[in-house]
Amino acid sequence: MTASPVPRLRFAPSPTGFLHVGGARTALFNWLYARKVGGQFLLRIEDTDKARSTDESTRAIFEGLEWLGLSWDEEVVHQGANLARHQTDALRMLDAGRAYRCFCTAAELDERRKAAEARKESFKYDRRCDRVTSDEVRRRVEAGEPSVIRFRVPDGATAWTDMVHERIEFPNKDIEDFVILRSDGTPIYNLAVVSDDIAMGITLVMRGDDHISNTPKQIMLYEALSRGGADLPTFAHLPMIHGLDGKKLSKRHGATAVGDYRHLGILPGAMLNFLALLGWSPGGDREVMTLDEMVQLFNPDGLQKKAAIFDPKKLEWMNGQHLSRIDLDDLLPRVVPAFERAGLATAADLAARGAWFRGLIDLLRVRARTLDDIVRQASPYFRDEIDYDPEAIAKQWKDAPATADLLAATQARLATVPDWTPEPMESALRALAEEKGVAGGKIFQPLRVALTGLSVSPGIFDVLVALGRDRSLRRIDQALRRLRAA
């Protein structure tokens, strides 16, 4: 039997919350591998736990993946829709003698487990129901007594060659006869996963290493379900992502959903790049990459075994890198919504002043780490009234009368510049500085505060151009009024 020549991978989140950064990274590695080798990347929603699964979470997962640009190849599989197959698979194993009915109730099991713990013993199901005679099983089932189906774990050991860990082996004696079908007829995770992975023709299962201990159970199910394990995929267990304190990343570490980062003004390309470097390296010193470059460079040999700590500082730096390097045409559609959200402008306004807006963003993006930074810096170019930063005033407008005089002279000089472009303005103001016998900064800095209210901005002549002649001159008027009132 030759296996399918096309590798098939899947990302299989359970819809019990938003798309987590750890899940996003798992999806990314699956996606990268599939794209790299010309395989297929599938998406399966594991919604067998009806109590915890929500449609809202499912939508959040779709949205998150779409935002990241991780597209899947076939129709989404909803695990809940495969209930009938899960049940017949369980029954097949029952008929084949690979599983048995267990009448122990959850409450009884719980009690025994606690008793074992009290005796400081490790609890393992004692197989008592495996000794119930078939006649009695039939009688109790017919009498309507509820039962689960347990897989009978064989003797020996279960091992596999993991793509990232190499060989991993579990003695079967440490694995109890685990439940595969609940008393309500719904499947337990391990059964649903294996049944679906076989049905979907999955050839490589790449997931978090918290699943390592599920893997021997799943391998046994493959062996029971597919003729000696003919459909057994390759496994690759990725390290976890931890928070700054070294513990498993969780809500108390702050933002953990990819949606959080989207709203914080992180670019999807930067998020992906950052996540890729958490547990993978292309080798050498390569760090800033586009998604396409990552596909080119991706190689499972570069996968790490060690858990990685999520460092938000590096994510921000990475975002700054992407902000500066991304094509302006790709950046614009991402900043426009942020401007709308901030109430600075509507998409229509921005479209009407397309070239100007483009230039402004190009000016601001170099000194921004997030989209929000850009919006924040852009405020003076949109509003009529500006907020003066007290620190900027304290520093640059220390001597109000002198500042006012110099600013007035600056305004007068600017008004004479025939062509509102950087070069003539600069020579005009440099000449003024010389006449007044002051350093350029003595003119530029107070002017910056007058124009933006801030002590931080792009080059002062770029600011003047971005603001435009009328607005610049008017804003100096406002500053003069304020200075003279002081």
Place this chain on the structure above:
RNA sequence: GGCCCCAUCGUCUAUCGGUUAGGACGGCACUCUUUCAAGGUGCAGAGAGGGGUUCAACUCCCCUUGGGGCUACCA
């Protein structure tokens, strides 16, 4: 407790037996400069400990320690 996984600067990592152990984030200093960023330069900063194997171990093996995961009729 049992089983399993892991272990290079504070963090992400390079190294696939022979290197002054390299890069990046962060920190600090300097530089560029009209400010802030960006950029450039430099500084501090790592092979957990102990045994082996080998002419030679960060690298291979074992133990210890430390961290993590799993241990449900959750996924």
